[in-house]
Amino acid sequence: MNATQITLISAILVTAIASGVYFFWPGSGAGKASPNNSKTRVSSDVLPPTAPTDTVDFAITKAFNEARRGILKNKESHFAWGKLGMICIAHELLPEAVVVLKQAIALRPEYPNWHYCLALALHETDIESALKHLEKSAALNDDTPPSPRLMLAEKLIELDRLDLAEKHIKTTLGKDPNNARAYLAQGRLLYERGEDRAAIASLEKSLLYSPRRKRALLVMAKAYLRLGNEPMAEKIKKSSASLRVRGWPDPYRADINTHRTGLKKLLSNADIALGYGRNSQAVALAKEATRDYPDSEHAWIMLGRGHLRLRNLDKASHAFDNALTINPRSADAMFRRGVVHIYKKEYKKGELLYKKALEIKPDFTMAFFNLGQCLAQQNDFPGAVEALQNAIRFDPNVFMIRLRLGDYLLSAKRPEDALKEFEEALALKPNSSEAQSMIAKVKAQLKKTSP
Numbered sequence: 001m002n003a004t005q006i007t008l009i010s011a012i013l014v015t016a017i018a019s020g021v022y023f024f025w026p027g028s029g030a031g032k033a034s035p036n037n038s039k040t041r042v043s044s045d046v047l048p049p050t051a052p053t054d055t056v057d058f059a060i061t062k063a064f065n066e067a068r069r070g071i072l073k074n075k076e077s078h079f080a081w082g083k084l085g086m087i088c089i090a091h092e093l094l095p096e097a098v099v100v101l102k103q104a105i106a107l108r109p110e111y112p113n114w115h116y117c118l119a120l121a122l123h124e125t126d127i128e129s130a131l132k133h134l135e136k137s138a139a140l141n142d143d144t145p146p147s148p149r150l151m152l153a154e155k156l157i158e159l160d161r162l163d164l165a166e167k168h169i170k171t172t173l174g175k176d177p178n179n180a181r182a183y184l185a186q187g188r189l190l191y192e193r194g195e196d197r198a199a200i201a202s203l204e205k206s207l208l209y210s211p212r213r214k215r216a217l218l219v220m221a222k223a224y225l226r227l228g229n230e231p232m233a234e235k236i237k238k239s240s241a242s243l244r245v246r247g248w249p250d251p252y253r254a255d256i257n258t259h260r261t262g263l264k265k266l267l268s269n270a271d272i273a274l275g276y277g278r279n280s281q282a283v284a285l286a287k288e289a290t291r292d293y294p295d296s297e298h299a300w301i302m303l304g305r306g307h308l309r310l311r312n313l314d315k316a317s318h319a320f321d322n323a324l325t326i327n328p329r330s331a332d333a334m335f336r337r338g339v340v341h342i343y344k345k346e347y348k349k350g351e352l353l354y355k356k357a358l359e360i361k362p363d364f365t366m367a368f369f370n371l372g373q374c375l376a377q378q379n380d381f382p383g384a385v386e387a388l389q390n391a392i393r394f395d396p397n398v399f400m401i402r403l404r405l406g407d408y409l410l411s412a413k414r415p416e417d418a419l420k421e422f423e424e425a426l427a428l429k430p431n432s433s434e435a436q437s438m439i440a441k442v443k444a445q446l447k448k449t450s451p
Contacts (some may be wrong), residue, residue: 046075046103049096050082059262060091060291071100077106083259085117089257098119112140116148116252121230124157131155137167146172146179147250153185162189180210181248188219196223214243216270238428241397263293270302279309297326303331313340331361338370350374365395372408399428399435406438415442415449 036344048071051064074080082103088097101118108114115137117401123130134155137148149168157163168191183206190199203220204442207213217240225233247253260268266289272284285307289299302318317340323333334357341350354371372387388405395401407423419442426435 011300024055047100048072048081048103049099049177052093052096057091057262057293059265060087063087063259063261064093068379076107078104078111081107082111082114082117085114086256087259089117091262091264094125110140112137113252113255115140117256119148119151120256125161125286127155141173143172144180145249145251146176146182146248146254147248150179150181150185150248153182154188157185157192160192161194164398165189178209180208180213181204184213184216184219187216187223191219191223194226199223212243214240214245217243234429238397241415241428242399263289263296263299266292267298267302269304272304274309279306283310286319290322295326297323297330297333300335301330302327303338304333308336308339308343310444311343313343316340318418329360331357331364331367335359335364335367335370338367338374341375342370345377346373347377349379357387363394365398365401368394369401369404371396372404376408376411381408384408385412385414399425399432402428403435403438404434406442410438410442415445417443419446 006309038427042261048068050068051061058068058417063110064084064087067080067087070080071077071084081100084106085097086099088094088100091214097376098118101121104111104114105118115133118306119130119133119137122133133150134148134152138146138152139169141148143149151174153168153172156162156168169182171344172179173186176410183202187199187203187206190196190202200220200223202213203216203223206216207220210216219238221236221240224230224236244423268283268287270283270289273279283303286299286303286306291304293299300319300323304316304323307316308320317337320333320337323330323339327333335354338350338353338357340345341353351371351374354367354374357367358371368387368391372384372391375381375387377386385405385408388401388408391401392405401422402425406418408427409415409418409421419439422435422438423443426432426439429435
């Protein structure tokens with residue numbers, strides 16, 4: 001590189017830093033460059049912690065020790081300290097995370113990522129310090145991304161510091177008027193103040209920009225209930241029953257998750273693959289888990305789930321049996337082993353296994369549901385009805401349970417009760433053609449038999 005090129009590149013960098021350009025470190029997320037990029041002088045005598053002795057996952061220990069060696073090679077690298085901090089947070093080694101992230105901040109106090117990460121490590125044990133680091137992160141990154149300020153607002157709402165939370169929410173909405181997370185926080189805040197109609201308006205905006213958010217729907221249901229509109233509250237609550245709580249986009253947390261390793265990562269990735277229908281990929285990941293962690297009940301259950309999706313019933317049985325050898329009281333393994341019996345039409349074996357699972361876990365909703373299916377296939381409709389009524393006792397808002405209970409009541413010659421269950425099913429899923437068809441069928445049947 002000649003002198004002219006070096007001069008040109010130096011001029012570009014100086015201009016970029018002066019303009020507040022964002023630079024990226026791979027695996028670190030966005031961090032706004034500070035006008036003063038000189039390192040903070042800290043003691044080189046500080047040593048990183050050693051891997052906890054109770055860490056049983058060898059992959060986590062390996063990642064920890066590799067990052068630790070990176071620090072020992074260059075103790076003045078805030079990236080090296082921050083990387084170990086993110087590894088610690090990813091695996092819930094929070095005391096160690098606090099130590100190394102404090103050192104990362106000492107080396108580079110103007111780097112927003114480390115303040116955010118330290119807040120995550122502290123929020124359960126030292127909330128006041130966590131709040132300060134969230135505020136620092138938000139100030140340093142100029143709300144790009146907005147996750148530090150919004151997490152700060154959410155924590156302040158939980159602490160009933162509503163006026164301060166409102167200030168941060170307004171700051172976010174002033175910069176991003178379409179932010180669904182900010183509107184949800186605003187809705188929660190207004191609900192806590194008793195301003196139910198205003199809360200509903202904010203929650204509607206949140207759902208407009210990010211539909212089917214369980215948390216927004218649940219707060220909205222509570223607001224309607226407090227306004228005396230019980231039918232609307234119940235309708236909204238039912239519509240949220242089948243939804244999962246989803247996290248918000250957050251590049252800082254995404255960076256942390258890239259450092260996950262070990263059994264939990266393998267099982268999480270396998271579960272995601274199953275969710276997308278990539279069943280062969282899920283099996284491959286689960287096989288890797290059972291190879292590296294042969295004594296893990298959960299690894300064998302995941303492998304069985306993958307084989308079950310592929311209808312490899314004998315391989316699924318083998319995997320679930322291995323899980324039960326490791327933990328004979330695993331209700332989850334029993335439940336899934338019972339599914340194999342259902343696929344093989346071995347309904348009596350399935351019945352006995354689900355009854356055993358329910359002895360271990362009496363509130364296992366879907367075990368009651370599958371038990372009902374086994375009993376119905378043996379023409380024990382009163383028993384099937386009782387099983388699904390127990391399922392509803394623990395979870396009253398599952399469409400398929402209501403629908404099948406209606407079927408079993410109809411087979412048990414209880415059409416009036418069946419009609420009620422089909423109507424409950426339709427309330428949970430208003431567009432269900434199956435529920436609508438069964439309601440029409442039962443009404444026609446009752447009309448014929450009425451005097």
